[in-house]
Amino acid sequence: xxxxxxxxxxxxxxxxxxxxxxxxxxxxxxxxxxxxxxxxxxxxxxxxxxxxxxxxxxxxxxxxxxxxxxxxxxxxxxxxxxxxxxxxxxxxxxxxxxxxxxxxxxxxxxxxxxxxxxxxxxxxxxxxxxxxxxxxxxxxxxxxxxxxxxxxxxxxxxxxxxxxxxxxxxxxxxxxxxxxxxxxxxxxxxxxxxxxxxxxxxxxxxxxxxxxxxxxxxxxxxxxxxxxxxxxxxxxxxxxxxxxxxxxxxxxxxxxxxxxxxxxxxxxxxxxxxxxxxxxxxxxxxxxxxxxxxxxxxxxxxxxxxxxxxxxxxxxxxxxxxxxxxxxxxxxxxxxxxxxxxxxxxxxxxxxxxxxxxxxxxxxxxxxxxxxxxxxxxxxxxxxxxxxxxxxxxxxxxxxxxxxxxxxxxxxxxxxxxxxxxxxxxxxxxxxxxxxxx
Ligand code: UDX
Numbered sequence: 001x002x003x004x005x006x007x008x009x010x011x012x013x014x015x016x017x018x019x020x021x022x023x024x025x026x027x028x029x030x031x032x033x034x035x036x037x038x039x040x041x042x043x044x045x046x047x048x049x050x051x052x053x054x055x056x057x058x059x060x061x062x063x064x065x066x067x068x069x070x071x072x073x074x075x076x077x078x079x080x081x082x083x084x085x086x087x088x089x090x091x092x093x094x095x096x097x098x099x100x101x102x103x104x105x106x107x108x109x110x111x112x113x114x115x116x117x118x119x120x121x122x123x124x125x126x127x128x129x130x131x132x133x134x135x136x137x138x139x140x141x142x143x144x145x146x147x148x149x150x151x152x153x154x155x156x157x158x159x160x161x162x163x164x165x166x167x168x169x170x171x172x173x174x175x176x177x178x179x180x181x182x183x184x185x186x187x188x189x190x191x192x193x194x195x196x197x198x199x200x201x202x203x204x205x206x207x208x209x210x211x212x213x214x215x216x217x218x219x220x221x222x223x224x225x226x227x228x229x230x231x232x233x234x235x236x237x238x239x240x241x242x243x244x245x246x247x248x249x250x251x252x253x254x255x256x257x258x259x260x261x262x263x264x265x266x267x268x269x270x271x272x273x274x275x276x277x278x279x280x281x282x283x284x285x286x287x288x289x290x291x292x293x294x295x296x297x298x299x300x301x302x303x304x305x306x307x308x309x310x311x312x313x314x315x316x317x318x319x320x321x322x323x324x325x326x327x328x329x330x331x332x333x334x335x336x337x338x339x340x341x342x343x344x345x346x347x348x349x350x351x352x353x354x355x356x357x358x359x360x361x362x363x364x365x366x367x368x369x370x371x372x373x374x375x376x377x378x379x380x381x382x383x384x385x386x387x388x389x390x391x392x393x394x395x396x397x398x399x400x401x402x403x404x405x406x407x408x409x410x411x412x413x414x415x416x417x418x419x420x421x422x423x424x425x426x427x428x429x430x431x432x433x434x435x436x437x438x
Contacts, residue, residue, distance in 0.1 A: 002039045002047045014040040022314040022341055025139035048088045053165070055129070056081050057098040062250050071257035073102050073250070082109045085124075086116035092123045094162045098131055100195075100251060102258055103188045106151075125162035127152045128184050130191030135245065136312035148179045151187020192255045196271055199248040201236045203277035209239035209425030210284060219425025220407060239425045241378065241405030242282045242320035244309030249275055249318050282320050285376075286327035288422055289403050292432045293374060298332030301397075303372040305365065306379025306406075307339040307347060314341035321378040322350050324405070328376075329358045337361045338368040340381055374401035380408045393417045399431070 005011050013020040015034070019027060030038065041047060048054065058077035063069045078099060085095065095113065097106060106126040113124045128151035133141035148170045153159025163181050170179050182190070209219040219239045227234030243249075252271050259268035290297055309319035316322070325335055337347060337359055344361040351359060362368040365384075369375065369392050377384060385408055393400055402414055404423040411421045420431045 001033075001037060002041055002051070004041050004044045004047045006042065006044065008042050011040050011042050023138050024136065024312055029139060044084060045088045048085055048093075049090060051093060052091075053094040053096060053169075054085060055096045055098045056085075057131075060099045060101055060250075062253055068257055068261075071253040071260075073100075073254045075101070075105065075108075078105070078109065079112055082112040083116055086113045087118070089117055089122050089124075090119045092125075094125045094127060094165060096166065097126065097128045097188070100130065100191050100247065100254075101128075101188060102254055103185050103192070105188065106184045123158070125152070125158055126184070127162055127166055128187035129166060130187060130194075132191070132194060135315055136310060143173065145174060145178065148174055149182060149187050149190055150179065151182045151184045151190075154181060154183055192251050192258075195247050195251040196255050196274065198236055199243055199252055199278070200271075200274045202238075202240065202243045203274045203281075205237050205239050206242070206281045206424075207277055209281075212425040213428055216427045217425075218427060222425075239407060240281075240320070241285045241324060241424065242278045244317065244319040244321075246315070246317040249278070278320075279323075282323040283327065285320075285403070285405055285424070286324055286331075288432075289328060289374065289376065289401075290331050292401060292403075292420070292422060292435050294435060296332075297328060297373075300333055300373040301336055301371055302328060302333045303336045303338070303365075303368045303375045305338055305368070305375060305377050305384050306381055307337060307342045307350075308379050308381075311379055311381045314339075314343075314346070316342055316346055316350050319350075319378070320405070324376065324378060325351060325359065326355060329355050333358065335359045336368040336372060338363075338365045339379065340383060370395050371397060372400075373397045374403060376403045377406050377408060380406040384408060385410075389414055389419070390417050393419060 003014065010020050014030070019030060034040070056078065058081050060073045060075060060078060063072045063074040078101065085093065095109070097109070106128055110124065110126050130149055132145065132147075132149075150163050150166050152163040154163060167179050167181065205219065205223055208222060211217070212219045212222065223237040223239070224234075226232050227237050252275055256268040256271040259265075259271070289302070293300065304321065304325060307319060307321045308314055308316055325337075328335060335358060338361075347359065347361055348356055365387065373396070375392075389409070399420050400418065402409065402419045402421045404411065404421065407423050407426070411423050411426065414421050415429070420429055422429065422432055
């Protein structure tokens, strides 16, 4: 397996002791295989020539300009990878779509490959093999996946043979019954649908969290109760300040855009509303913070614990913390940020120079919490649960507020200490009710 990238710096990092991404267990895997059957290189041409099978895993971000901007997937990198493959291939190849792509991308890519390959008689078989792994659990998801999905032109012999070749690769460690084959379009659409359905579950429970706060129900009890229904199941029912990550929003917008392109406006609107509910949840959180603190957070130090879009990753793409921080800054807050994995440089890139005038990044939680008026929990890092909250209470301004956007802390214990606690979808603290005039 040779991993190639045009970016020399990134490949150097993959070849060093400091891998360019943080992922539990990844270091061990790379160290065990690097130089044996795993190589990292910028020599794309040589790797393409030598390969029998090429996994294309380039970015497919949301288009920022032009037709379908803000919704459609930008396939620029995909097309340029395909053009390079075509230009440098001198033997038959199996091309595997690993990137998440709009339905029927394989068809377009096949045209680019066929019309740009100068070598005579070279044949390309295109397969779709969507990646379902989640960050933070990537290695487990890889070694013991729920399923592996391989889409190909199973209606003809060449397509069936290409699928079988890739099935054989996975069968080295995945039980055969977990390796599914499908036609190309079904495989491509399954990936978008899986992410859209997962995100929809979160938006649904987040919608209920708002209702819980009005009625005195507890969203955790509701989640637990409905999760016991085997048709619903217990996973992905944690109310949160909002879902983030590189995939959910991008894939839903992409799916909705495809629906629009096929004249299915009602279907598109249904999926857009999942993103709309996610935005509402972030806005609602900021509103709670402001109203609880007597309608003003101007110049108040607010400790923000966590910036990554979920625990066990340093990834901040589409993290709800960006919108929450921006919302609080708009109201004049001074944010004291601590995240165990996200470096200040990343926060700067996400928030921009102007916002950074109101954000201080700390290397330890103690400094972030000293003299703070409130704590907001943005990421469910385990270490936040282990802090000595009694001690933290002592060093904060009073009344000291905790806004738990992930429902990970022991709220009864915090209230006992003296904190005013807001937890998503939980019965509202009487102090907050009176502050908000509710
Ligand atoms: C997701 C899909 O799970 C994965 O299959 C796909 O390959 C890529 O996109 P990932 O983005 O790594 O994976 O994270 P995921 O664990 O799905 O979480 C996404 C967001 O939803 C996070 O912000 C997380 O905190 C949030 N979330 C998740 C909730 O708010 N509540 C939940 O119950 C679960």
